[in-house]
Structures are given as C-alpha cells and as structure tokens.
Amino acid sequence: MTSDKHAYKIFVIEDNPGDFALVEDFLFEQIVTPKISHATTCNQALEILTDNKFDVILLDLSLPDRTGELLIEGIIELCKNTPVIVLTGYVDFSFGVKSISLGVSDYILKDELTAMSLYKSIIYSIERKKNILDLKQSEKRYSDLFNLSPLPMYVVDLETLKFLDVNNATVIHYGFSKPEFLNMTLKDIRPVEEIQYLYRGLEEDKRNPNENSSRLMIHKKKNGNIINVEVQIAPVQYKGKNASIVIATDITERLKYIETIEDQNEKLKEISWIQSHVVRGPLSRIMGLVPLASDNYDSLEEKEKILEYISSSANELDEIIKSITDKSKVEDFQPLMGKTTWL
Numbered sequence: 001m002t003s004d005k006h007a008y009k010i011f012v013i014e015d016n017p018g019d020f021a022l023v024e025d026f027l028f029e030q031i032v033t034p035k036i037s038h039a040t041t042c043n044q045a046l047e048i049l050t051d052n053k054f055d056v057i058l059l060d061l062s063l064p065d066r067t068g069e070l071l072i073e074g075i076i077e078l079c080k081n082t083p084v085i086v087l088t089g090y091v092d093f094s095f096g097v098k099s100i101s102l103g104v105s106d107y108i109l110k111d112e113l114t115a116m117s118l119y120k121s122i123i124y125s126i127e128r129k130k131n132i133l134d135l136k137q138s139e140k141r142y143s144d145l146f147n148l149s150p151l152p153m154y155v156v157d158l159e160t161l162k163f164l165d166v167n168n169a170t171v172i173h174y175g176f177s178k179p180e181f182l183n184m185t186l187k188d189i190r191p192v193e194e195i196q197y198l199y200r201g202l203e204e205d206k207r208n209p210n211e212n213s214s215r216l217m218i219h220k221k222k223n224g225n226i227i228n229v230e231v232q233i234a235p236v237q238y239k240g241k242n243a244s245i246v247i248a249t250d251i252t253e254r255l256k257y258i259e260t261i262e263d264q265n266e267k268l269k270e271i272s273w274i275q276s277h278v279v280r281g282p283l284s285r286i287m288g289l290v291p292l293a294s295d296n297y298d299s300l301e302e303k304e305k306i307l308e309y310i311s312s313s314a315n316e317l318d319e320i321i322k323s324i325t326d327k328s329k330v331e332d333f334q335p336l337m338g339k340t341t342w343l
Contacts, residue, residue: 003032008122011054013075014087015040015063019110023058023087023118030119042066042074049078056122059104061088068095069102076103081133083125087113105129152248154181155238158202161185164238173250175222189219191226205244209235219248227252 008031014020020038027034037052039045042065059075061068075084083105086096096107105125108117146153152170154163166181174181174189190198194217201215212234219229232247 003030004119004123005032007033007035008056008126009035009037009054010056010058010122011037011039011045011048011052012058013039013042013045013063014058014060016060019060019087022113026113026115026118029115040064042071046074046078049075054079054082056126057082057084059084059086061086061090069098072099072102072104081129083129085121085125146245149247152250153246154248155236155243155245156186157238158205158242158244161187161202164241164243170248173221173248174219180222189221191218191220194218205233205235211235216251217248228255 010027012020012023014023024036027036037048037054039048040063042063045063057075057079059071061071063071066074072084072086080103084103085106085108086099086104087108087110089110091109099107105128106121108121146165147167149167150169152167152173154166154170156162157164162185163181166178170181171178176184186198187195197217201213201217205213212232214230214232217229217231219227221227228251229248230251231249233244234246236243236245238245
C-alpha cells in the first residue's frame with residue numbers, strides 16, 4: 001500500500017514511552033511525513049494546545065495529573081474543532097460509549113491497535129469532524145438567514161400544523177411572543193371562515209410534496225387585525241419532522257393601493273365619457289345659436305329667445321364642468337402620491 005503523503009499534524013498525549021514509540025512507528029508506517037508533537041501530562045498538553053492547532057489528537061486516558069472523563073473534558077474544551085481519538089489499555093465498553101458522548105471521535109484499545117487501524121481511525125475522524133463542522137456552519141447560515149430576515153418566516157409541522165420555529169420579524173408583525181407561537185397552530189392565525197382554504201392548500205401541497213408553492217392568504221394578527229399575505233412555501237426536514245418553511249409578505253397596503261388605482265381609473269373613464277358625449281350636446285347648441293344671434297331680427301322677442309337658448313346651454317355646460325371638477329378633486333388622488341415604488 002502506498003503511504004499517505006499528506007503532512008498531518010498529529011498531537012500524541014501519552015506518558016508511557018513504550019506506547020508512544022509504538023504509536024510513532026505505526027504513524028510513520030502509513031504516513032510519509034507526519035508532523036508529530038508529544039506531551040506526557042495534561043497540563044503540558046493544554047499549554048501546547050493553547051498556541052498550536054492539529055489535524056488530530058491521540059489521547060491516552062491515564063495521565064499522571066488527570067485521567068478519564070475530566071481529562072477528556074479538558075482537552076475537548078480547548079480544541080472543539082479537532083478530532084480526538086482515545087487510546088486506552090482498559091477494556092470498559094460503557095466508558096467507551098460515554099467518551100463518544102463527550103465529543104471523542106473514536107475509542108481504540110491499545111491491545112487491538114495496528115498501523116492500519118490507527119491510520120483508518122485518523123482519516124475517518126478527520127473527515128467526520130470536517131463534515132460535522134460543515135454541517136454546523138450550514139445550520140448557522142440557515143439560522144442567520146432565518147432569524148435576521150426582515151420578512152416574517154416560520155416553520156410548521158405538516159402533521160400537527162404547530163409552529164416549530166418563528167423568526168423575530170414574525171413576532172413583531174403578528175404581535176404574538178415566540179413562546180405563544182410555539183403553542184399555536186396555523187389555524188390560530190386564520191379567521192374562522194378561512195380555515196377551509198387552509199386545509200385545501202395543505203391538500204395541494206401533499207399532492208406535490210417536493211415542490212415549492214405560493215398562494216395568497218388572509219391572516220389574523222393578535223390584535224384582531226385582518227391582513228392579506230402572499231406566502232412562499234418550501235418543504236423541509238426540521239428536527240426529524242416533515243415541515244414547511246414559510247415566508248409571509250404582508251400585501252394589505254399593496255392591495256389597497258391597487259384598489260385605489262382601479263377606482264380612480266373608473267373615475268377617469270367616466271370623466272372621459274362626459275367630456276366626449278355630455279359636453280358635446282350643449283356646446284354644439286351654443287355653436288349653432290351664436291351665428292343666429294348675430295343676425296338682424298325684426299322681432300326683439302325672437303332675439304331674446306335665441307339668447308335664452310344660449311344662456312340655458314351655457315348653464316348646462318357650466319354644471320357639467322362642475323361635475324367633472326367634483327370627480328377629479330386632488331384629494332381623491334392623494335392615496336396615489338408617494339407610492340410609486342409599488343409600480
């Protein structure tokens with residue numbers, strides 16, 4: 001077998017010279033140029049670990065100044081990101097299990113140790129620790145994205161509909177505290193008449209369990225206010241449970257704005273119709289009567305009659321203009337001002 005050419009930095013904490021020599025031989029048998037550091041006591045080891053980083057630590061459980069569980073806890077506390085492999089001459093299965101729970105990567109009996117078993121344990125432990133750290137980093141990124149999001153986000157159990165987690169934006173926007181949320185279900189933020197649509201949406205999601213979805217919903221805040229929300233839903237596994245992570249965007253003001261625009265559009269259409277149809281009648285009469293008024297009439301009565309028609313049409317036109325003015329008051333368009341960012 002070809003020796004590993006990677007220059008692993010290995011820290012051996014062993015007070016028995018014979019055992020250290022054996023471990024050193026095994027390491028050089030499988031690794032071309034291992035960088036080996038050595039300590040014989042816990043205090044010496046802790047001092048070295050304060051200023052140095054290693055790829056792996058090989059730890060004997062019986063040192064002159066500390067042994068067993070206290071020894072493991074002291075070493076792990078100082079190098080949480082470094083895999084620790086326990087090498088011991090004592091056969092104690094229960095303690096072996098306990099040491100793993102304390103954060104040890106592997107537990108090997110010295111009597112069963114070989115060059116290959118030690119090398120495999122080192123490689124597996126380094127890779128396992130790397131994967132664990134990557135997973136923790138990924139979880140932290142998720143946690144940061146979740147908790148620092150300015151939009152309400154929450155995780156819901158698909159079986160019970162209970163809230164499993166909510167971010168701070170959800171707490172602020174809906175008014176419930178986080179402990180309150182964790183004792184609630186989705187039904188508690190839906191008006192009673194909307195529950196049927198909640199179940200309908202859940203059935204749709206069950207038919208497509210691996211797909212993201214989005215829909216419009218009506219939610220209820222703690223103070224009783226009803227809001228329109230657009231939700232983005234994605235399936236996730238959360239602490240072993242089938243769940244959905246939801247981003248909820250409050251679109252209540254947006255919908256009101258759209259409704260205001262539509263109302264104003266209707267008013268503008270009405271104004272346009274008035275201008276093109278109603279105004280044309282009296283204006284056409286005035287235009288037809290003006291030439292007649294300039295003619296010479298023998299009868300004063302006829303001239304007064306024409307002027308009366310003109311005056312009547314002018315008054316009618318004035319009333320129409322007033323009607324248009326009323327429909328296009330500036331204050332009616334105030335809701336539109338300062339909100340062009342929605343467009």
